[in-house]
Amino acid sequence: xxxxxxxxxxxxxxxxxxxVPGLAADATKQTKKDFTSDxxxxxxxxxxxxxxxxxxxxxxxxLGLRRENIVFVSGIGCSSRFxxxxxxYGMHSIHGRAPxxxxxxxxSRPDLSVWVVTGDGDALSIGGNHLIHALRRxxxxxxxxxxxxxxxxxxxxxxxxxxxxxxxxxxPAGSIDTPFNPVSLALGAEASFxxxxxxxxxxxxxxxxxxAAEHRGAAFVEIYQNCPIFNDGAFxxxxxxxxxxxxxxxxxxxxxVTAGLEDSRQVLVREPNGSVVFVPEAEASGRPVVVHDxxxxxxxxxxxxxxxxxxxxxxxxMGVFRNIDRPTYDDLVRDxxxxxxxxxxxxxxxxxxxxxLRGSDTWTVT
Amino acid sequence: MTTTPAQLDKVVIRFAGDxxxxxxxxxxxxxxxTAALGNDLSTLPNFPAEIRAPQxxxxxxxxxxxxxxxxxxxTPGDSPDVLVAMNPAALKANLADVPRGAxxxxxxxxxxxxxxxxxxxxxxxxxxxxxESWQVKPVALTSITVEALAEFxxxxxxxxxRAKNMFxxxxxxxxxxxxxAGTEAFLxxxxxxxxxxxxxxxxxxxxxxxxxxxxxxxAVRYEVAPAAMPPGTYRNITGNxxxxxxxIAASHRSGLPLVLGSYPITxxxxxxxxxxxxxxxxxxxxxxxxxxxxxxxxxxxAFGGALGLTTTSGPGVALKxxxxxxxxxxxxxxxxxxxxxxxxxxxxxxxxxxxxxxQAMFGRNGESPVPIVAPQSPADCFDIALEAVRMAxxxxxxxxxxxxxxxxxxxxxxxxxxxSELPDIPVDFTTEPNAQDDDGNAVxxxxxxxxxxxxxxxAVPGTPGLEHRIxxxxxxxxxxxISYDPDNHDLMVRLRxxxxxxxxxxxxxxDDPSGSADVLVLGWGSTYGPIAAATRETRxxxxxxxxxxxxxxxxxxxxxxxxxxxxxxxxxPEMNTGQLALLLRAAYLVDIQSVTQVRGLPFTTAELVQxxxxxxxxxxxxxxxxxxxxx
Numbered sequence: 001x002x003x004x005x006x007x008x009x010x011x012x013x014x015x016x017x018x019x020v021p022g023l024a025a026d027a028t029k030q031t032k033k034d035f036t037s038d039x040x041x042x043x044x045x046x047x048x049x050x051x052x053x054x055x056x057x058x059x060x061x062x063l064g065l066r067r068e069n070i071v072f073v074s075g076i077g078c079s080s081r082f083x084x085x086x087x088x089y090g091m092h093s094i095h096g097r098a099p100x101x102x103x104x105x106x107x108s109r110p111d112l113s114v115w116v117v118t119g120d121g122d123a124l125s126i127g128g129n130h131l132i133h134a135l136r137r138x139x140x141x142x143x144x145x146x147x148x149x150x151x152x153x154x155x156x157x158x159x160x161x162x163x164x165x166x167x168x169x170x171x172p173a174g175s176i177d178t179p180f181n182p183v184s185l186a187l188g189a190e191a192s193f194x195x196x197x198x199x200x201x202x203x204x205x206x207x208x209x210x211x212a213a214e215h216r217g218a219a220f221v222e223i224y225q226n227c228p229i230f231n232d233g234a235f236x237x238x239x240x241x242x243x244x245x246x247x248x249x250x251x252x253x254x255x256x257v258t259a260g261l262e263d264s265r266q267v268l269v270r271e272p273n274g275s276v277v278f279v280p281e282a283e284a285s286g287r288p289v290v291v292h293d294x295x296x297x298x299x300x301x302x303x304x305x306x307x308x309x310x311x312x313x314x315x316x317x318m319g320v321f322r323n324i325d326r327p328t329y330d331d332l333v334r335d336x337x338x339x340x341x342x343x344x345x346x347x348x349x350x351x352x353x354x355x356x357l358r359g360s361d362t363w364t365v366t
Numbered sequence: 367m368t369t370t371p372a373q374l375d376k377v378v379i380r381f382a383g384d385x386x387x388x389x390x391x392x393x394x395x396x397x398x399x400t401a402a403l404g405n406d407l408s409t410l411p412n413f414p415a416e417i418r419a420p421q422x423x424x425x426x427x428x429x430x431x432x433x434x435x436x437x438x439x440x441t442p443g444d445s446p447d448v449l450v451a452m453n454p455a456a457l458k459a460n461l462a463d464v465p466r467g468a469x470x471x472x473x474x475x476x477x478x479x480x481x482x483x484x485x486x487x488x489x490x491x492x493x494x495x496x497x498e499s500w501q502v503k504p505v506a507l508t509s510i511t512v513e514a515l516a517e518f519x520x521x522x523x524x525x526x527x528r529a530k531n532m533f534x535x536x537x538x539x540x541x542x543x544x545x546x547a548g549t550e551a552f553l554x555x556x557x558x559x560x561x562x563x564x565x566x567x568x569x570x571x572x573x574x575x576x577x578x579x580x581x582x583x584x585a586v587r588y589e590v591a592p593a594a595m596p597p598g599t600y601r602n603i604t605g606n607x608x609x610x611x612x613x614i615a616a617s618h619r620s621g622l623p624l625v626l627g628s629y630p631i632t633x634x635x636x637x638x639x640x641x642x643x644x645x646x647x648x649x650x651x652x653x654x655x656x657x658x659x660x661x662x663x664x665x666x667x668a669f670g671g672a673l674g675l676t677t678t679s680g681p682g683v684a685l686k687x688x689x690x691x692x693x694x695x696x697x698x699x700x701x702x703x704x705x706x707x708x709x710x711x712x713x714x715x716x717x718x719x720x721x722x723x724x725q726a727m728f729g730r731n732g733e734s735p736v737p738i739v740a741p742q743s744p745a746d747c748f749d750i751a752l753e754a755v756r757m758a759x760x761x762x763x764x765x766x767x768x769x770x771x772x773x774x775x776x777x778x779x780x781x782x783x784x785x786s787e788l789p790d791i792p793v794d795f796t797t798e799p800n801a802q803d804d805d806g807n808a809v810x811x812x813x814x815x816x817x818x819x820x821x822x823x824x825a826v827p828g829t830p831g832l833e834h835r836i837x838x839x840x841x842x843x844x845x846x847x848i849s850y851d852p853d854n855h856d857l858m859v860r861l862r863x864x865x866x867x868x869x870x871x872x873x874x875x876x877d878d879p880s881g882s883a884d885v886l887v888l889g890w891g892s893t894y895g896p897i898a899a900a901t902r903e904t905r906x907x908x909x910x911x912x913x914x915x916x917x918x919x920x921x922x923x924x925x926x927x928x929x930x931x932x933x934x935x936x937x938x939p940e941m942n943t944g945q946l947a948l949l950l951r952a953a954y955l956v957d958i959q960s961v962t963q964v965r966g967l968p969f970t971t972a973e974l975v976q977x978x979x980x981x982x983x984x985x986x987x988x989x990x991x992x993x994x995x996x997x
Contacts, residue, residue: 037835039847068830073666083835084848089827091669092837093662094692100627100659104666104674105827108625108650112670112827130662133655333650340645348647350785353618356647357611357782361548362601363402365592 013325016140016216019110022064030061037087048199048225049078052146053085055205060086063213065113072115073102075122078153079146079225082117096127099134102141107330113213116143121151124160124180135191137329138217144209145182145222146199150231163311168230183306183321186220187299193219194302195320199226200239204318211320217328237313249308251319256289257305259315268308276304278315294323371543371589376435378443379538382460383452383473385418385428388531393430395535395552399544400434401602401779404592407434408895410442410968411775415632415715422476422484427459436591440895440902442776444970448541450534452476452507455485466499471537473530475508503583507533514573520562529570536574543589546571598781605744605773606633608780609703610640612751613675614647619752620759620791622673626651627663629682632715633771634705637677657685661702665689668698671795671826673755677703680722681712683729690764691730692838694862697813697822699758699765701751702736706770708966717966718771720891721942726766727920727949733859735866737761738919740768742894745780747773750917752789759793761869762821768919770941772892772968796823799831801844810834812846820865867921874923878912879905885981886933890916890946893939893969900974909982919946927954937961937981939974 023030035057043049060070070088074080076095083090093101098116106114116134123131123145134141150168151157157170161182165174186194193215197208205223212219224235238244246260249268257268259278267284268276276290293301302322308315341347379396383389390411397409410431419426433443448469451457453476464470477490491497492504511530512523532553539546550568557564578584603611617624628638628651642651650667654660661676668674678686683704693700706722708714726738737757741750750767758765799808800823810832813822825832834846842849843857876886889897894915901913912933916922930936930950938947939961947960961977963969 039835066830068828068833071669071827083837086835087833089833090835090837091696092835092839094688094838097658097662097689100654100662101666101669103659104625104627104652104663104668105670106666107652107663108623108667108672109670109827129655130659133659333652337645337648337650341648344646348618350618353615353647353785356614356644357601357785358599359601361398361402362599362782363404364599365404365595365597 014216015214016142016219017063017065017113017214018216020069020113021066021111023066030064030067032057032061034067035060035087037085039084041085042081043078044229046226046228047078048148048227049082049146051199051202052144052205052223052225053082055202056209057086059206059209060088062210063113069111070113070115071105072117073098073105074117075119075127076153077119077122077151078227079117079119080122096122096125097130098122099127099130099139099141099143103134103137103139103329106139106141107333110140110330110334114141116141118143118145119152120145120147120149120159120161120182124182124185128160132185132189135186135189135218135220138192138326140216140218140328140330142212142215142219143221145220146225147182147222148225148227148231149179149234150227152227152230156230179311181306181309182222184303186222187303187306187322190299191220191322192217192324192326193320194322195220196222196224196318198224198235198239198318208320211323215323216331217326235313238316247313247316249305249315249317251292251294251305251317251321253292253294253320253323255292257292257317276308294320295325296322297324371587374588374590375437376433376439377448377542377588377590378431378433378446379448379450379542380429380431380446380460380463381450381534382427382429382456383450383531384421384455385414385416385426386421387428387452388528389428389430389452392531392535393432395549396538396544397432397602397777398552399539399546399548400432400542401600402548403544404595405434405590406437406439406593406595406779407432407602407777408439408442409433409777410772412967413716422453422455422481424455424459424485427455429456429460434590436593438593438595439778440899441968441971444972448538450538452530452534454481454487454491457491458485458487464500467501469501469503470497471503471505471534473507473534474504475506505537505577505583510577511570511573514569515566518562518566518569521566525563526566529567532567532570533574533577536571536576537578537584538574540575540578541584541587543587546575595779596781600779600781602777603745603748603780604636604775604777605741605747605769606636606705606775607640608744608747609677609741609751609767609769610637610644612748613641613673613701613755614644614649615748615785615788616752616755616791617649617673618647618785619788620673620755620793622671622759622793624649624675625664625667625672626675626677627654627660627667628652628677629654629657629660631657631679631682633707633774634677634679634682634703636774637703637705657682658689661686661689661700665693665696665698665700668693668700669696669827671824673759674698674700675703676700677705679705679707679715680709680725683722683725687730690736691732691734693764694730694734694736695838695841696836697762697862698824699755699762701754701758701765701767703767703769705774706768708964714966716771718892718968719941719964719966720768720770720893721945721964722768723890723919723942723945724948726768733863735863736764736766736920737866737869738766738768739917740891740919741773742891742915742917744773744776744778746917748780748783752791753917756789756791757869759791760821761819761865762824763866768891770892776892793824795829796825796832797829811844812836813841814844815861815865820861820868869921871918871921871923873925874914874916874929876912876914876929877901880910880912883910883912883933884985885910885935885937885978886912886914886929887937887939887974887978888914888916888930889939890919893941896969896971896974897939899971900969900978903971903975904978904982907979909978911978911982916946919949922953927956930954930956934985935959935981937977939969939977941969
């Protein structure tokens with residue numbers, strides 16, 4: 001098995017894939033077909049999941065990893081069927097628990113690229129606890145949250161991201177729950193990588209996935225995904241070519257945060273009270289323009305960006321909100337074990353275990 | 367004054383005081399010094415769930431009972447020969463257990479009006495004659511300790527008072543001819559950085575020893591000769607530590623790294639504590655955000671080829687149930703330790719019970735068989751850990767270990783095994799395709815079973831060519847693909863059941879010296895000691911009683927039905943309301959006399975002797991009508 005040598009510390013963040021064996025330099029280039037399993041895909045016609053699957057299958061060869069070192073773990077829901085369709089290792093687990101299973105796997109196996117596929121119900125309702133703890137611990141896993149703002153597999157109840165007032169089978173008078181903003185939630189949990197993308201924008205989706213995979217630590221990617229059966233058109237305002245231009249805020253690291261095109265371009269500026277607001281470009285001169293800095297250790301600015309969407313989709317930021325380097329849980333766990341073994345001066349063997357069992361207080365019967 | 371020690375064959379001592387009085391530590395140290403003298407022993411710590419209940423109150427009483435003898439000890443003892451009561455609450459809470467004639471050492475300094483009224487005494491029991499039937503030894507433990515430490519200017523009065531448990535330990539060590547070398551070494555290591563505290567504790571310990579020697583209050587001292595035990599090197603060990611060490615040993619013998627996913631819960635947390643301090647043995651301990659995540663982490667690690675372990679108590683098992691079901695479906699090795707406590711719900715967190723047997727057996731949705739083993743003593747916890755790992759890895763299945771609060775915190779001497787002589791646990795990961803597809807290509811079938819064990823292959827991520835997907839949704843036999851086929855589900859349910867039922871389990875051994883006993887007493891788990899002690903006593907009274915103990919509860923030993931049918935009456939004592947009895951009746955259609963109590967404490971020998979006597983009597987045709995009707 002070829003393995004990537006330990007990266008040399010140049011003060012640069014280590015890649016999330018640093019310990020995962022790659023293909024030999026002279027190996028045949030992988031294709032989408034190599035990552036496609038023999039299982040028939042069974043999502044509804046027109047489901048956004050197809051586009052995400054195609055993007056992931058198309059993008060995985062670019063990582064140059066050995067297929068056998070990639071694992072997809074999912075929970076329960078439409079999106080959680082994802083692992084069956086990828087010819088990697090996979091586990092379709094139980095509702096909401098995929099992050100905890102992935103944590104155990106990633107911590108004990110640094111040589112694996114571990115992915116979690118989940119949905120808005122799976123990750124934010126039943127599995128909310130595991131999601132926030134995986135993010136705060138900063139486990140080296142990549143979490144893809146397919147957000148369609150509805151429960152699909154149980155046939156159309158409102159979800160923790162459904163808009164207030166959404167009429168569903170379980171909310172005939174309209175949903176009264178205040179929805180989560182998944183990006184705000186992830187930032188609140190101090191996730192080290194937080195991004196948002198969309199099923200229908202293949203290029204953007206692929207670029208975000210690439211950055212997420214290379215991030216060392218928990219990478220959280222919210223993917224807006226259309227459910228044509230139970231919540232069709234939920235993201236139409238930002239998918240429609242005419243309406244999206246003014247609404248989409250494409251986050252580019254190091255660039256001013258803007259919305260709209262040419263004459264109707266708006267620029268995000270900071271108010272004296274610290275809040276941020278879009279103003280027409282012409283009015284922005286002389287005002288403090290917000291320049292996106294995904295590596296800012298302080299999550300405040302990223303959080304403010306996540307709040308630009310007040311639920312009306314007037315302004316919806318897309319891209320990488322946050323990408324910072326901080327120690328990962330699994331690296332720290334392994335470091336503690338390694339230093340305990342090193343500190344003992346020799347590897348654990350029969351003699352060291354005999355000594356443990358004996359302890360300090362023994363007596364002998366002859 | 368010099369006294370010649372009187373010889374005793376056994377002694378039961380109970381140290382009782384306020385939660386903050388250091389009774390558990392005192393008991394631990396006395397135990398350790400007793401073990402070093404070669405006595406056999408058994409201990410029972412008993413403490414409140416509250417960390418610090420209000421001082422001097424009944425709920426705040428903490429106690430530690432130790433039974434040591436010149437012969438093999440099976441229980442921590444029914445009733446103390448000596449009670450050390452550090453305050454009125456400790457006296458009141460424990461007096462009912464102390465037989466008349468026994469010795470009670472009381473700390474008179476704490477018998478103030480205020481402390482007496484806290485527990486409802488209007489007159490001091492030391493003065494109203496109510497303790498006349500006991501040998502009361504009043505000692506001003508606190509003030510003598512403070513006096514003995516008069517020269518320690520750097521310590522406050524409160525700090526000096528805190529050393530009174532060492533004074534009590536010194537006094538008891540004199541009474542029972544214990545050496546204090548072990549305690550001295552312990553104090554020196556514990557207070558290495560606090561020389562003044564160390565010196566004060568040592569001074570208090572010696573003061574206690576000298577007090578026994580010089581005061582006429584204690585005219586007699588005792589000796590208990592060493593017990594005849596099999597040759598070997600021994601240590602004292604608690605059940606929780608023995609489990610932790612057992613899993614480290616199993617990890618070592620199997621070559622699988624140990625990964626514990628756990629959420630703190632009484633009385634299981636010590637396993638997490640011990641394992642988290644043993645990283646040197648390649649142990650990873652992940653303290654999870656909840657019980658569900660704890661087992662999820664362990665299962666994820668097992669998917670990756672580690673030895674996955676989760677430790678909890680009954681309420682935690684309830685939360686883990688869905689993941690245990692997933693492990694049943696995935697057919698991956700996993701060990702779940704349930705250190706049982708009183709239930710339902712939060713129940714009695716610090717008290718013992720055996721009431722999770724049916725939860726372990728049936729507490730999941732669907733047909734979800736899980737093997738179950740149960741240790742019978744603190745030291746047996748070590749062996750049961752290895753056995754659980756053997757079953758989990760050979761048969762690719764989650765396995766339950768049912769310990770309990772009594773085993774967890776209780777201790778006994780353990781003959782330390784040589785690691786090289788422990789059972790081997792060979793693990794074979796699958797590395798090659800095991801089937802062919804229709805076109806003759808080599809493929810991997812994750813659910814192609816071993817013909818003998820019915821175990822499926824364990825192919826871990828990182829193995830080229832064996833990429834596969836597994837999940838909790840029903841899988842097609844062999845290929846593991848999603849299947850809703852009715853016949854396939856029926857087959858898979860039966861295969862999983864057959865696999866667990868077919869696990870190789872040693873035959874049940876019966877201890878029946880007469881060969882034709884009138885009564886068989888059958889137990890499981892921590893009732894081993896009380897049952898064995900009661901059996902011994904009934905035999906000494908001339909009764910013919912056979913005894914057997916189950917360490918395997920699912921599957922049962924193959925000869926169990928035969929054993930049950932060989933005896934006219936079968937008595938099954940349990941610390942629940944008859945869970946094993948229910949399983950036995952269902953499986954073997956035999957009559958079972960269920961003897962149960964759920965008081966949060968182990969059975970006493972006396973109550974089991976009573977139950978066995980009743981069972982033996984019931985079989986005697988000559989029982990007269992006058993005395994045979996009441997039971």
